Amino acid sequence: xxxxxxxxxxxxxxxxxxxxxxxxxxxxxxxxxxxxxxxxxxxxxxxxxxxxxxxxxxxxxxxxxxxxxxxxxxxxxxxxxxxxxxxxxxxxxxxxxxxxxxxxxxxxxxxxxxxxxxxxxxxxxxxxxxxxxxxxxxxxxxxxxxxxxxxxxxxxxxxxxxxxxxxxxxxxxxxxxxxxxxxxxxxxxxxxxxxxxxxxxxxxxxxxxxxxxxxxxxxxxxxxxxxxxxxxxxxxxxxxxxxxxxxxxxxxxxxxxxxxxxxxxxxxxxxxxxxxxxxxxxxxxxxxxxxxxxxxxxxxxxxxxxxxxxxxxxxxxxxxxxxxxxxxxxxxxxxxxxxxxxxxxxxxxxxxxxxxxxxxxxxxxxxxxxxxxxxxxxxxxxxxxxxxxxxxxxxxxxxxxxxxxxxxxxxxxxxxxxxxxxxxxxxxxxxxxxxx
Numbered sequence: 001x002x003x004x005x006x007x008x009x010x011x012x013x014x015x016x017x018x019x020x021x022x023x024x025x026x027x028x029x030x031x032x033x034x035x036x037x038x039x040x041x042x043x044x045x046x047x048x049x050x051x052x053x054x055x056x057x058x059x060x061x062x063x064x065x066x067x068x069x070x071x072x073x074x075x076x077x078x079x080x081x082x083x084x085x086x087x088x089x090x091x092x093x094x095x096x097x098x099x100x101x102x103x104x105x106x107x108x109x110x111x112x113x114x115x116x117x118x119x120x121x122x123x124x125x126x127x128x129x130x131x132x133x134x135x136x137x138x139x140x141x142x143x144x145x146x147x148x149x150x151x152x153x154x155x156x157x158x159x160x161x162x163x164x165x166x167x168x169x170x171x172x173x174x175x176x177x178x179x180x181x182x183x184x185x186x187x188x189x190x191x192x193x194x195x196x197x198x199x200x201x202x203x204x205x206x207x208x209x210x211x212x213x214x215x216x217x218x219x220x221x222x223x224x225x226x227x228x229x230x231x232x233x234x235x236x237x238x239x240x241x242x243x244x245x246x247x248x249x250x251x252x253x254x255x256x257x258x259x260x261x262x263x264x265x266x267x268x269x270x271x272x273x274x275x276x277x278x279x280x281x282x283x284x285x286x287x288x289x290x291x292x293x294x295x296x297x298x299x300x301x302x303x304x305x306x307x308x309x310x311x312x313x314x315x316x317x318x319x320x321x322x323x324x325x326x327x328x329x330x331x332x333x334x335x336x337x338x339x340x341x342x343x344x345x346x347x348x349x350x351x352x353x354x355x356x357x358x359x360x361x362x363x364x365x366x367x368x369x370x371x372x373x374x375x376x377x378x379x380x381x382x383x384x385x386x387x388x389x390x391x392x393x394x395x396x397x398x399x400x401x402x403x404x405x406x407x408x409x410x411x412x413x414x415x416x417x418x419x420x421x422x423x424x425x426x427x428x429x430x431x432x433x434x435x436x
Contacts, residue, residue, distance in 0.1 A: 171202030
């Protein structure tokens, strides 16, 4: 699959490259696995001098030996020494920037913590000594959000406050997903698009896997995702374990329950058998896998919280893949495929809601988008999109089948809204697959 979108990100990286011609710049790029961070960075340095270093989980000396070879091949820089430490190597790379303007990309930067926890301190010391007299466009890239956040946002960490630019790479927008699918299947249906959104959430690698396999219809996508050699079957475990390490059991159970529709802490606690408040907080704040879903315009401190999995792929994986590892291990994938097919229409009802939430937010016209429900859990509105500056709101009922949409029922629910909404000019919409 060819390179798509990322116009804004490329512009920022170009600007940082230009600024680094006067003094060294440090940029961090953070994004979940498979969003296309490496492809973006390599695209941004085309036609310029650069060195790309990938931090594999070798010991320090083995890693530095690889880096020596790459520095020679990419920059023509000979770094001498048989048993270099990273401090020695990074010093030479910064010194090279005294005479040469170049980009230094260090990918999967967080892996340094498992190699030598002192490396961030080493970088801080050398960076502070050389950054004003060198021209190094340093880009530190990482995919484990919790670790990258700790390294650069914890005030006690050595690299806190050192970066000049911080970027977070998000999955492809809905508009980009539509363009990609159109390029590969000009006659795609709304359900094809919804299935692509459900399985990928716009994550670049997942999209590329499907497009390169010519899985461009709902039927072909599900067949590919649930085939014996599909990377989708193991991707959830790999992604989660990279964040949680070995302590993932309770987190997996919580995510599975949320994917099944148990969205309140009381429901989750009753199944897990203990208070899961700390786990939910960690999943939200440290790992960003879930978020608090509150009725739009709720008061600060409201406890009327429903938890939601933000990543469409993870919602699908924890609903249909993780609970059925036995079927996968025994290669009974036909049964699993049938179960997914039987549950598809019901499951993608909520997926369609999330699709329209993303679609409307990506227009740039709304400050907040979410759901609304009263304290009794009744009169739930599928989408409330508000602009808090010009006091406009779009309130929508969302269903896969347009024939099941009911304007009178939507009007009844809107009449239950609290007085906070009286200051808004409200537009009502009925949205279905046909409106994607």
